[in-house]
Amino acid sequence: AQSVTQLDSQVPVFEEAPVELRCNYSSSVSVYLFWYVQYPNQGLQLLLKYLSGSTLVKGINGFEAEFNKSQTSFHLRKPSVHISDTAEYFCAVSPIQGAQKLVFGQGTRLTINP
Amino acid sequence: DAGITQSPRHKVTETGTPVTLRCHQTENHRYMYWYRQDPGHGLRLIHYSYGVKDTDKGEVSDGYSVSRSKTEDFLLTLESATSSQTSVYFCAIRGGGGERTEAFFGQGTRLTVV
Numbered sequence: 655a656q657s658v659t660q661l662d663s664q665v666p667v668f669e670e671a672p673v674e675l676r677c678n679y680s681s682s683v684s685v686y687l688f689w690y691v692q693y694p695n696q697g698l699q700l701l702l703k704y705l706s707g708s709t710l711v712k713g714i715n716g717f718e719a720e721f722n723k724s725q726t727s728f729h730l731r732k733p734s735v736h737i738s739d740t741a742e743y744f745c746a747v748s749p750i751q752g753a754q755k756l757v758f759g760q761g762t763r764l765t766i767n768p
Numbered sequence: 769d770a771g772i773t774q775s776p777r778h779k780v781t782e783t784g785t786p787v788t789l790r791c792h793q794t795e796n797h798r799y800m801y802w803y804r805q806d807p808g809h810g811l812r813l814i815h816y817s818y819g820v821k822d823t824d825k826g827e828v829s830d831g832y833s834v835s836r837s838k839t840e841d842f843l844l845t846l847e848s849a850t851s852s853q854t855s856v857y858f859c860a861i862r863g864g865g866g867e868r869t870e871a872f873f874g875q876g877t878r879l880t881v882v
Contacts, residue, residue, distance in 0.1 A: 660810070686869055688870075688871075690873075697858060697873040697874055697876055698860075698873040700871070744810060744811060754816070755813060755824075756801060756860070756862065758803070758810050758811040760810035761811075
């Protein structure tokens with residue numbers, strides 16, 4: 655079975671500051687890793703994904719994430735945030751082989767202050 | 769946008785009544801998922817399907833049943849709704865592994881059980 659822990663439920667930052675949203679996962683098998691974003695009153699959309707290869711993954715809107723297998727982490731970063739980045743962010747995992755359950759973390763609410 | 773539609777978008781129902789939510793896709797994707805979203809819990813998997821008539825339980829399946837008689841439709845039924853099932857329900861579709869592994873989400877159904 656897989657599980658995902660997002661270490662911060664809320665992260666307030668000032669506009670143009672850098673931000674890191676932390677994600678740790680647990681799995682007995684190899685997994686794909688994802689970050690999704692949910693803007694207010696909307697569904698979820700994919701920010702980025704790690705399938706294989708380079709451990710640094712770049713996504714939309716200037717976000718990137720680094721896969722660290724030894725620490726079972728997949729932290730999301732952005733060097734300079736904007737007001738429009740205010741949203742809830744979800745980390746998710748899915749096994750590469752076998753049952754294709756897609757399991758999410760509890761979410762991190764990112765609030766950007768001017 | 770991925771062709772995925774949830775219906776209804778909003779519903780208020782009384783405790784003890786049956787409720788069915790529908791997820792319809794036009795992408796011919798193999799995998800379909802039902803999640804519920806509650807504050808502090810992120811998205812929790814209720815059930816998922818890996819083909820017509822092939823379904824499996826998620827982490828919060830008690831009180832819910834599903835059916836998938838056609839590739840395009842995945843139904844979620846609350847046999848006897850309870851107030852604890854008040855939530856926002858999301859459907860997701862997914863093509864498979866590798867490069868097709870991105871999940872696409874519907875706009876959600878807000879269910880209130882009174």
